[in-house]
Amino acid sequence: MTAILEMRGVSKSFAGVQALRDVNFTVEAGQIHALVGENGAGKSTLMKVLSGVYPHGDYEGSIIFDGEERRFRDINDSEALGIIIIHQELALIPLMSIAENIFLSHPPSSLGVIDRDTVYRRTKELLAQVGLTEMPDTLVTDLGVGKQQLVEIAKALSKRVRLLILDEPTASLNENDSAALLERLLAFRAQGIASILISHKLSEVARVADRITVLRDGRTVDSIDCRAETVEEDRIIRSMVNRDLAHRFPQRTATIGTPVFTVKDWTVHHPLHRDRRVIKGVDFEVRRGEVVGIAGLMGAGRTEFAMSLFGRAWGERISGRVWLDGREVHLSSVAAAIDAGLAYVTEDRKELGLILDADVRKNITLASLGRVARQGVIDDMSELRVANDYRNRMRIRCSDVYQETGQLSGGNQQKVVLSKWLMTDPKVLFLDEPTRGIDVGAKYEIYCIINELAEAGKGVVMISSEMPELLGVCDRILVMNDGAFVGEFSAAEATQERIMRAIMRNKEMDKKVLQGELQP
Known part of the structure; x- marks a missing residue:
């Protein structure tokens, strides 16, 4: 040709x-x-x-x-x-x-x-x-x-x-x-x-x-x-x-402890259509050292669930109760959620996760400015030390921490977002599509970070549209459909077929409800 x-x-x-x-x-x-x-x-x-x-x-x-x-x-x-x-x-x-x-x-x-x-x-x-x-x-x-x-x-x-x-x-x-x-x-x-x-x-x-x-x-x-x-x-x-990946997902022996994050009867209404329930009385739990996956089709309510928990960043007429470390907390704002020990890595890193025209240093410390400040004034040397520490730990490829974040590749931008939230030392970390748009090598590095967090006793929640990723990383997988959890599988029993069957079975039931064949 x-x-x-x-x-x-x-x-x-x-x-x-x-x-x-x-x-x-x-x-x-x-x-x-x-x-x-x-x-x-x-x-x-x-x-x-x-x-x-x-x-x-x-x-x-x-x-x-x-x-x-x-x-x-x-x-x-x-x-x-x-x-x-x-x-x-x-x-x-x-x-x-x-x-x-x-x-x-x-x-x-x-x-x-x-x-x-x-x-x-x-x-x-x-x-x-x-x-x-x-x-x-x-x-x-x-x-x-x-x-x-x-x-x-x-x-x-x-x-x-x-x-x-x-x-x-x-x-x-x-x-x-x-x-x-x-x-x-x-x-x-x-x-x-x-x-x-x-x-x-x-x-x-x-x-x-x-x-x-x-x-x-x-x-x-x-x-x-x-x-x-x-x-x-x-x-x-x-x-x-330039190397063999013998396993696409790093190995981990899970040591799962007591519940670190518990949600009861969580209900969220749409911010514009306030009579429409998007999240419908959900119960949810994450244990120490556990990676919990949330599967579902687009529009199932996974992101809305995570954002509503993270300081009510999405939704209206939100109700339900939340416990962190066995103590009931009121996550009334994003600041309150961060202070309580919650972190959320958004699915859209460019629009919601980063300030692209700010440098790597500023993005890493953005959610934890109190840790690099003295008497309310940012200590430039302390900020520089912290940023360089995370740059090395997360293997962020940049000329230096003064490089504009928007100039980095997608995988390195994702590592900057993760660094920002890891610096807050969260007890529970929500990861919404954490490997979207990044390559297989960077994915592997992020899976390793997830394993390290779990081994440190953190609770990790992963929302992902990639089934192999959920199956390869998570200890337990919940299936969401139309704002409710409709299936739950341990790592040992989860398969792509079972997860899709749970999703499609409930979509078929929804269809019959709409057609009047079943009572809601």
Whole structure:
């Protein structure tokens, strides 16, 4: 096949840190080419070079597209040739319609006036191409994350895409939405559209990719032709981390003690629709040294449950009782929750977990300023010592603790968030999707941290959409559906099939209630 893209000898550095080192990367026409590697390996940097975010002259090497060398000054230059990048954080405006989002930058017009009929008709055609049946005037805020991803792809198609770059497109999606998105990529391949897929989900990569390129420390270290070779996840992992992971999950012998955190009859109503119960009289318990997993589909209420417990950070008309260390506590605010010994690592580290334009040092100490202050004034040297200590303990890869947190890779940002909450010395730590969007090597390190917390007698609660992760890390798994726990399994008896059966059995019961076949 003919190469649509060649990147030759690409190198890029930031303030003395070499992000890319003589990288060669080729994509054939109509090919799905997966780009994998640990966080910080250089994947996103390479794609920013390709798309013009880093303009010509800001890097070494050359870009050949359609047989000609290209020197992109900005992203508009690359988009004009049909190179479209969709970032992990979607660039949609929630309170605008699908049609308005798709044609915001390039609306069809006549004599300077937007042709709304053409916008509507073209939007319907584009939505049909990506498998959506919504009307063009539907607000983006009324769509789920999976459908919003498809709207982004429809927007790319409206720009006559020839090379589609997707950065972690399924990181926030459930299994059904992920499968639908991957099917779209296969359909585009049949239409001759080439795709570059950046993903940490190796099973998805192996399923759809024609070729897999592995980056490590800014270098190309392996390239696999999936049509000619058997794709082995172990080989990809070895190339990514430069070591064998004999076990995907670290071993731990659990020593589980007395209850450290108990919740009785916890009920939470929706903050906008105050008559709607989101969490429905839940009882919950975590013991010392125990890792408890919470499984469930998107919308089951897992995040709402955790946030409502963490100082009532979500919800209205909250009722129920909470005990920590056998003493009843009233978690009326986030500050009260932290003081009581609760910590919550949010699922959205960029929006809710970090101040991206603040340095690593400030983010680590943010929730524990009293520990680095004297008489209400922050002691800079004490703050620096603490930040460096956590940088070393958590193996955070940064130039120094004064580096801006937004410049770090996803895995290292997650370690900064964990450091922030570990510094509060919590008794119970809630982890909401703690490994979302990070690579297999960083995941392993976070699993080790979870084990260390449990061995230290902490109670750990892990909310995760990845079943193998729950099965590999947790001592006990609770299944949530529609704001209530509908199943409980010990580590010994838990399987993916049993967990999904518990979820689907209760969804079927909900359906029958709605149809009037059962009493609620």
